[in-house]
Amino acid sequence: MNGLMLFMRRIWPQLLTLAVIVGLISIMFPGFFQISIANGRLYGSPIDILNRGAPVALLAIGMTLVIATRGIDLSVGAVMAICGAVAAWGITEGYGLFATLAMALAAGLACGLWNGVLVAILGIQPIVATLILMVAGRGIAQLITEGAILTFNHEGLIFFGSGSVFTIPTPVIIGVLTGAIITLIVRRSALGMLIEAIGINLRASTLAGVNTRVLLIAVYMTSGLCAALAGIIAAADIRGADANNAGLWLELDAILAVVIGGTSLLGGRFSLIASLIGALIIQAVNTGILLSGFPPEFNLIIKAVIILIILVLQSPTMRTVAVFFSKDPVGASDKEKETVAP
């Protein structure tokens, strides 16, 4: 069996879910697939899903790696706020675009380093360790913005939120590029296997000589970096840094995206692509509810119901039922396997 087939076998449930949801939306809202070009940029609902989904997709990339090590990163929403604040502060202080971006990304890496040290060196449970920054992070962001919404009007920075390259919105390009680069790094190097080994059995991995501490810190730093990118996009989109609301609750969407993507919260085997599709599923649900014209007070409940259905369909019990009815029960046991598509 070649790599591509294994890869498709791994992600087909997510792809199918996405297709069903998009199908439902297009029934309720026939104009869904209309895409137009205005001012050199693509417009339309599918583009909107990709564009709006980019921040959660970015968070989900880092979150997938963290969860694969049997950890979790609750701080990503707050890190978005910090990095957005740093970016807004840097640009308003006149540091120039390049220096501003570098500072914002460095802030994300520093946040990841903090989480990583708490988890890998001090041995604090990830959920508690990252909770600290989740709570404190918004305070830090407020200190940077001095309590106000720090607005800016720098075209170069705004480009990251609402600009486009060859008609494609910048956030989509950043999301796709980050996903592609990190997937390549993780799967073309041995990182992927080592991260999975840590998540499945930390002690055995340490005994086999895996540098578990360094890898754990690196994984949390990657998560911080992804959150920084998402934070820059979020700030650039509204042309200002809102310490209280930037990235609020997005850590939960990111975790949900990873779970919908089929990576177990118990660590081990992971798929970045499946998590990215998971992020798109969440955004498609959000957009679909808005488009279908339900009263907004129903939105959260409808979203919860849809996600519940997705998770029930993916649950181990349903899988057992599926295996029971499938003609290829042996093949179904290989479902956890994943290799990179060529």
Add this chain to the structure above:
Amino acid sequence: MPQSDSQPLLRARGVSKVFPGTIALDGVDFSLEAGEVHALLGENGAGKSTLIKCLTGAYRRDGGDILLHGEIIDPKCTIDAQGYGIGTVYQEVNLLPNLTVAENLSLGHQPTRFGMISTRAMNRGAREVLSQFGLDIDVSRSLESYSVAVQQVIAIARAVTLSGKVLILDEPTASLDSKEVELVFDVVRSLRQRGLGIVFISHFLDQIFEITDRVTVLRNGRLVGSETTSDIDRVRLVNLMLGRELEQEVRSHGKTHAAAGEPRLTFTGFGRKGRIEPFDLSIQPGEVVGVAGLLGSGRTETAEVMFGVAPHDSGEARRGDGTVLNLASPRDAIAAGFGFCPEDRKTDGVIADLTVRENIALALQARIGWMRRIPDREQRAMANDYIRKLDIRTPDAEKPVGLLSGGNQQKVMLARWLVTNPSFLILDEPTRGIDVGAHAEIIRLIEDLCKQGMSLLVISSELDELVAYSHRVIVVRDRHHVAELTGGDITTDNMVRAIAAPEREAIS
């Protein structure tokens, strides 16, 4: 089994318990008389705790009967067993440390007055109960304010008041010092006089001989013997535990010493507080050093200190050319050319969800770093090579290793280290829990490796096995390396004698 006219207090008849892949108990008989302290002995995985759990209903047994006073009983859970009169006290006191002594004793059946708990009646009852156990303490203080020994006695008191016929003590003395042990033993003796049947589990041979009337030894899930304690000597007891019949003649002795040239590794004063006392050890190329000792004697600790799992805090290790080795972590040890197959394959060894290929490549990959990924083709070639060489039974290299049998997992562990081409390999119980065929293969493999010049340290509770492949055997007891046997002195008899020697008696 003595078939006396009087019914024993508690009797297990042909009790079996099967776990996926292993038979934990294979038709075990066990009988406990009223008014006796009965030791239950055996190495790790012998089936002691499985038997206890079957007796107390914590496990559902797969076969056999449990009889109390000759009547068949079927406890479905531990509370059920308490109702029949069977109480258990575990090594870790499982009471509630933040409640008072009296509350702990009466938890679940507090005396009430007008629907309210009557603290006075409860405290009075608790004092009465404890006075029977020779304890005169303030029962209104919290449990945690007392020493572990007193807590242990309180746990016994609670178990006896609730059950009152059979008391199972699962390593009650493991964390006590000698004075505290006496305190617990006094209580055990008085309970024996009151006619309770007491099952006593401990790894300390001295305590077994001090307190018990009879011993039953289990090994690999089977009953190997049940005798009166005064009729058995230490050597025979160790023989039973380690599975060697006394009648068996000394049929083989260790190999003559390997080439007595430069040692490859020299450990001097190497040790770690609370794990293993400092020891000296040097190992030649192509030499197999065996380590013999009972569970908890310091045999695994020796390996873990050497491999940097629990880094040493005294002494140093040098290579043959005199350079000092840094062994502060497994990574350091691996960099120094060490390899280590731990005793517990499941928790410390294999990465269950990774494939056979990935498990084999893991240590090598970790050593060369994440950036230089071993190409898939090489990984597959490596895995297939060792699947063939070690005869690993798996449909292909892409099978998750957790789905393989124990022996094959062990071979995957060996393969993981062999691909790193180590100069010094530590094997902790390489043949535990694997079938006879794989057993022989692994022994052959050990011999092949040392012919190729690899140095090995092999820890095993199978003494015959150590005799078969060791050039030298270190005997470990009470966290000390107490004896070193070489050449013709390597016999199971000598090992058993060194293991069984009572405390303080030096053997050289």
